[in-house]
Amino acid sequence: MGKKELELYIHIPFCVKKCNYCDFLSFPADESTQEDYVIALKKEIAFYGRQYPGRVLTTVYIGGGTPSWLTERYMAEILSEVFRSFTVAPEAEISIECNPGTITGHKFQVYRDSGINRLSIGLQSADNEELKVIGRIHTWEQFLKTYEMARDHGFSNINIDLMYSLPGQTAETWYASLQKVLRLRPEHISAYSLIIEKGTPFYDLYKFDAVKQQAGLPTDALPTEEEVYRMTKMTEQLLKEAGYEHYEISNFALPGFACRHNIGYWKRIDYLGVGLGSASLLDNIRYTNTNELYTYLKEAEHLRAGLWQQEQADGTTAELPAVNLHAAVEPVGRKAQMEETMFLGMRMTEGVYRTEFERNFGIPVEAVYGTVLQHLQEEKLLLKREGRIFLTEMGQDVSNYVLAQFLLD
Ligand code: SF4
Numbered sequence: 001m002g003k004k005e006l007e008l009y010i011h012i013p014f015c016v017k018k019c020n021y022c023d024f025l026s027f028p029a030d031e032s033t034q035e036d037y038v039i040a041l042k043k044e045i046a047f048y049g050r051q052y053p054g055r056v057l058t059t060v061y062i063g064g065g066t067p068s069w070l071t072e073r074y075m076a077e078i079l080s081e082v083f084r085s086f087t088v089a090p091e092a093e094i095s096i097e098c099n100p101g102t103i104t105g106h107k108f109q110v111y112r113d114s115g116i117n118r119l120s121i122g123l124q125s126a127d128n129e130e131l132k133v134i135g136r137i138h139t140w141e142q143f144l145k146t147y148e149m150a151r152d153h154g155f156s157n158i159n160i161d162l163m164y165s166l167p168g169q170t171a172e173t174w175y176a177s178l179q180k181v182l183r184l185r186p187e188h189i190s191a192y193s194l195i196i197e198k199g200t201p202f203y204d205l206y207k208f209d210a211v212k213q214q215a216g217l218p219t220d221a222l223p224t225e226e227e228v229y230r231m232t233k234m235t236e237q238l239l240k241e242a243g244y245e246h247y248e249i250s251n252f253a254l255p256g257f258a259c260r261h262n263i264g265y266w267k268r269i270d271y272l273g274v275g276l277g278s279a280s281l282l283d284n285i286r287y288t289n290t291n292e293l294y295t296y297l298k299e300a301e302h303l304r305a306g307l308w309q310q311e312q313a314d315g316t317t318a319e320l321p322a323v324n325l326h327a328a329v330e331p332v333g334r335k336a337q338m339e340e341t342m343f344l345g346m347r348m349t350e351g352v353y354r355t356e357f358e359r360n361f362g363i364p365v366e367a368v369y370g371t372v373l374q375h376l377q378e379e380k381l382l383l384k385r386e387g388r389i390f391l392t393e394m395g396q397d398v399s400n401y402v403l404a405q406f407l408l409d
Pocket of ligand 1: 014015017018019022023024026064065066099122
């Protein structure tokens with residue numbers, strides 16, 4: 001039997017400066033903290049390589065934070081630790097997130113030499129005014145330079161991250177951003193609408209506006225609900241006309257360039273997250289690393305496997321395998337596995353394959369979700385065709401509502 005596949009996520013929590021909308025685990029750090037972190041990270045990677053010798057890495061994703069802010073030597077060291085510790089599939093997708101303003105040609109060269117074959121560049125908007133409002137550290141022109149440099153260094157699989165529903169944005173400025181980006185013809189585009197998250201500067205500024213937006217009322221700075229809907233539809237149409245496949249609610253790719261790492265999440269392939277605050281899903285147990293930097297650095301010095309005491313509903317205690325970096329360990333029961341299969345799988349345009357559901361759970365999907373499926377079909381939000389269950393365009397428009405239907409009581 002071949003080795004079981006595994007995806008690896010590596011978290012780099014450092015950013016030059018915090019963007020106004022960001023609630024990711026990221027913060028500025030000096031050079032010596034970065035160095036200590038890389039040392040800890042390499043230890044963690046090597047440790048898991050020993051723990052999971054029977055696994056083969058099919059994707060590696062280096063995210064953050066701003067991984068491209070790290071000195072290139074650190075990135076080369078991290079990746080050589082990955083190759084030393086794990087079996088990496090020869091055709092593995094190896095991605096790194098980059099921010100314009102933190103990149104040099106030499107960094108791109110080192111990335112290529114270290115095995116990275118996919119870039120995800122955070123642009124968000126092609127409008128310099130909007131970039132300033134959201135607190136990005138770069139301009140459109142700096143992004144262009146980074147993009148051209150990436151192409152010059154031979155990267156042929158590039159994602160551009162975009163964001164709409166920004167304060168002050170209109171359908172016209174969003175259209176202009178999309179046109180500028182489409183002229184570059186990246187292989188992949190992610191387009192998310194802004195969510196005003198608690199604890200961010202934007203929350204203090206726009207929390208009431210966000211409530212008005214959700215309620216369909218007139219807004220002050222944020223686009224109205226109707227404008228956001230127009231922007232969503234415009235995105236879908238322009239990208240489709242340009243030859244991009246809309247393969248997930250917020251993700252578009254030229255044929256053959258869908259992000260394999262993210263598809264793995266939506267299909268519930270096992271993933272191992274290393275680094276501060278990273279999450280893993282291994283054999284249906286969900287692990288979360290500590291999100292306290294000094295605890296992480298200290299615990300990584302003497303990594304050890306142990307047992308996590310988990311109190312059960314019936315008052316007994318179960319013991320789960322864990323590591324001293326973990327801050328939470330949660331078994332994913334059969335019911336939750338089914339829910340996740342549906343509400344993650346249905347995010348993808350291809351939807352969920354009925355045979356796969358049955359193979360995983362030994363029971364037809366209709367036996368669990370018969371009533372829900374029928375009801376959603378009657379509302380024209382979902383279709384069943386060629387052995388797949390997937391959202392209609394109308395279903396995608398109200399995906400939050402549809403996906404919530406798959407939660408079991
Ligand atoms: S660059 Fe990304 S991770 Fe860093 S603060 Fe901005 S949005 Fe957050």
